[in-house]
Amino acid sequence: MIHATKRIAGGAGLAAVLVKRAPVLELDWDTRSKSRFSATDSTGREIGVVLPRGTALRGGDVLVAEDGSLLRVVASPQPVLQVRHCREHGSPFDLLRAAYHLGNRHVPLELQPELLQFEPDPVLADMLRRQHLIVTEAQAAFEPEGGAYGEGAGHGPHHGEHDHDHGHAHGHAHAHHDHAHHDHAHAHAHAHAPVPSGKPVGIPVKAQDAGHVHGPGCGHDH
Structure with missing residues (x-):
C-alpha cells in the first residue's frame, strides 16, 4: 500500500498536463468526507490516504503519494x-x-x-x-457546501490587501501629521525664542571719516 499524506486543493500551482496524466481516485462523498481511508486508484494501486483530521477532499483536488507521484481526485456519481x-x-x-x-x-x-x-x-x-x-x-457527483468557518471557507484575497492599504494610508496620515506638527513646533520655537537678558554690552563704534572737500586752503593742486 502506498500512502498519500498531502492534499493540493484544486491542483493549484501544478501544470495541467501533469494533473491530466495522474492516476485517478474516483470517490463518493461519504469517502471524501473522511480524512483517513483506503482506496484503489485507476492503475490498480492500493492507496492509503492519511490527511489532517477534518480534511475533506473535493473533485479536482490532487494528492501527493509518499513516492512523489500524484493522484487526481474525481467525485464519482x-x-x-x-x-x-x-x-x-x-x-x-x-x-x-x-x-x-x-x-x-x-x-x-x-x-x-x-x-x-x-x-x-x-x-x-x-x-x-x-x-x-x-x-x-x-x-x-455530490459536492455539498462546506462550513462557513471550516474546510474550504475561503477569506478572500482582498482581505489582506485591504489591511495593508489601510495601514499604509494610516501610516501616511500619521507621517503627515507628525511632519506638520514638527513644522508647527519649529515655527512656534522661532516665534517665541527667548530674548537674551543680562548686563548691556557696550560696543565701540568708529565714526566714518568725512569725505575730503576741496577748498581754497586744501594745499594741493586741482
Whole structure:
C-alpha cells in the first residue's frame, strides 16, 4: 500500500498536463468526507490516504503519494435527490425556503443556481413535495457546501490587501501629521525664542571719516 499524506486543493500551482496524466481516485462523498481511508486508484494501486483530521477532499483536488507521484481526485456519481421549483405553480424563492429548512436539519446540501442536491432521504423528499417542489432521483457527483468557518471557507484575497492599504494610508496620515506638527513646533520655537537678558554690552563704534572737500586752503593742486 502506498500512502498519500498531502492534499493540493484544486491542483493549484501544478501544470495541467501533469494533473491530466495522474492516476485517478474516483470517490463518493461519504469517502471524501473522511480524512483517513483506503482506496484503489485507476492503475490498480492500493492507496492509503492519511490527511489532517477534518480534511475533506473535493473533485479536482490532487494528492501527493509518499513516492512523489500524484493522484487526481474525481467525485464519482452517486445516488442523490435533486430539488427544483415548479415553474407553473411556484417561483425560485421556493428553493430558498427549501434550503432554509434543510439547513435547519443540518443536511449536507449542494447549492446550484437551478436546483438543490442532497443524499437520498424519503422523509425529507416527502416534506419538500408537500411544499410543491419537484424532487427527483438522480446519479450525479455530490459536492455539498462546506462550513462557513471550516474546510474550504475561503477569506478572500482582498482581505489582506485591504489591511495593508489601510495601514499604509494610516501610516501616511500619521507621517503627515507628525511632519506638520514638527513644522508647527519649529515655527512656534522661532516665534517665541527667548530674548537674551543680562548686563548691556557696550560696543565701540568708529565714526566714518568725512569725505575730503576741496577748498581754497586744501594745499594741493586741482
